[in-house]
Amino acid sequence: MSKTAPRTRIQRQNRETILEAALGVFSAQGFRGATLDQIAAAAGLSKPNVLYYFASKEAIHHALLSGLLDNWLAPLRALDPAGEPLAEILAYVRRKVEISRDFPRESRLFANEILQGAPRMMAAIEGELKALVDEKAAVIRSWSAAGQIAAVDPYHLIFSIWALTQHYADFDVQVRAVLGPGHDPFAEAGSFIEGVFTKLLAPDP
Amino acid sequence: MSKTAPRTRIQRQNRETILEAALGVFSAQGFRGATLDQIAAAAGLSKPNVLYYFASKEAIHHALLSGLLDNWLAPLRALDPAGEPLAEILAYVRRKVEISRDFPRESRLFANEILQGAPRMMAAIEGELKALVDEKAAVIRSWSAAGQIAAVDPYHLIFSIWALTQHYADFDVQVRAVLGPGHDPFAEAGSFIEGVFTKLLAPDP
DNA sequence: GTCTATACTCTGATAGAC
DNA sequence: GTCTATCAGAGTATAGAC
Numbered sequence A, B: 001m002s003k004t005a006p007r008t009r010i011q012r013q014n015r016e017t018i019l020e021a022a023l024g025v026f027s028a029q030g031f032r033g034a035t036l037d038q039i040a041a042a043a044g045l046s047k048p049n050v051l052y053y054f055a056s057k058e059a060i061h062h063a064l065l066s067g068l069l070d071n072w073l074a075p076l077r078a079l080d081p082a083g084e085p086l087a088e089i090l091a092y093v094r095r096k097v098e099i100s101r102d103f104p105r106e107s108r109l110f111a112n113e114i115l116q117g118a119p120r121m122m123a124a125i126e127g128e129l130k131a132l133v134d135e136k137a138a139v140i141r142s143w144s145a146a147g148q149i150a151a152v153d154p155y156h157l158i159f160s161i162w163a164l165t166q167h168y169a170d171f172d173v174q175v176r177a178v179l180g181p182g183h184d185p186f187a188e189a190g191s192f193i194e195g196v197f198t199k200l201l202a203p204d205p
Numbered sequence C: 001g002t003c004t005a006t007a008c009t010c011t012g013a014t015a016g017a018c
Numbered sequence D: 001g002t003c004t005a006t007c008a009g010a011g012t013a014t015a016g017a018c
Helices: A009-033 A036-043 A047-053 A057-077 A085-102 A104-115 A122-145 A154-170 A172-179 A185-201 B009-033 B036-043 B047-053 B057-077 B085-102 B104-115 B122-145 B154-170 B172-179 B185-201
Strands: none
Touching: A009 A036, A009 A047, A009 A057, A009 A104, A009 B009, A036 A047, A036 A057, A057 A085, A057 A104, A057 A122, A085 A104, A085 A122, A085 A154, A085 A185, A104 A154, A104 B104, A104 B154, A122 A154, A122 B172, A154 A172, A154 A185, A154 B104, A154 B154, A154 B172, A154 B185, A172 A185, A172 B122, A172 B154, A185 B154, A185 B185, B009 B036, B009 B047, B009 B057, B009 B104, B036 B047, B036 B057, B057 B085, B057 B104, B057 B122, B085 B104, B085 B122, B085 B154, B085 B185, B104 B154, B122 B154, B154 B172, B154 B185, B172 B185
16 A cells, blocks of 8 residues: 555566666766656656656655665674774775675765755764764774774774775766776775775774 | 957956856756756846856856866876975875865866766866876876885876865765764865875885 | 646746847 | 846646546
């Protein structure tokens, strides 16, 4: 009965098809730049049919963003306070690189939203996202205090991991244009970025 | 006579007023999201009057992007092959942090453009920007080869400088939301990022 | 459930008076 | 140079047949 939990398989599948198509369009054009025509064409459906499954263009966008945040925060959530500090952070970096490589459209959807002032995500950022960062920043700070990693600001450490990993998804066309052909940007980025944090976090003598 | 070099002072000033207003609107909404109404309102002019000074919305956007690239590349252009390697790179980092702090709207305008596949900037990126990066990457590579700085991939070094510095302008609302009040993001970012590259580039033993 | 046709709004751009 | 009025096209959303 509910709009968010359709009963039949066809309904679920059509919703999925539309969301998949909309992800491509929204991430490439932004919310205002995307049109229902483009989304419908990409989904292989008519425009009214798209609006049969979602009440509005806004509703499609909202559904995408809602589903995104959990997946987006999962790598940080997996940072284990009981693990070996440097290994935990490097594993987090590795997961973020993989996410940028495997889900670049999601990264750009997110980037578009934040860039424009997060009009539809502010609550989630100030709530769920900030809470998780606060929690993990405290863990990292305790590792620094115990001398297990270098003394660095944990918030800016997290920001820098986001910045470096997401850059390769968000600015993909620039990276590829500058590197030229014959490169695997994400593979190169992975080892480069791990090197950055390995040196940064080596315990102070 | 030329459209790009108006004669009177009033003409120059109105063009400037429009560009200033348009920078705010385009950087916050993207090209498609921005409307001439918003730009005209922000400039304190009527919509037809805006179109008296610029042939089209596209023309305003183009004028902004054209003026942007040179300023954007200036910090890298100033990297001196004859200087002291580590100091040169750290000075470059510092200039980029200052540009992000002082020109965040320009950074977001650029980010919007790249994020959406650089439809209006591809030529400049493949041309002028790539040429400059190639040139400076060669300089950095020679410093590494001479053992004056650590052996790092110069292209990804430059990407990482861009990523870290621009993140604070482009994702400003997220950074401030996570840090909470009582912070000066750009000041903190400046020292954090310099620390990152100081450790990364310390010559290999 | 899906389509064709269409209503209605927003927006870029132009005409023409002043 | 600047304005009011307006057009033409694009785009969201709905009506109603099938």
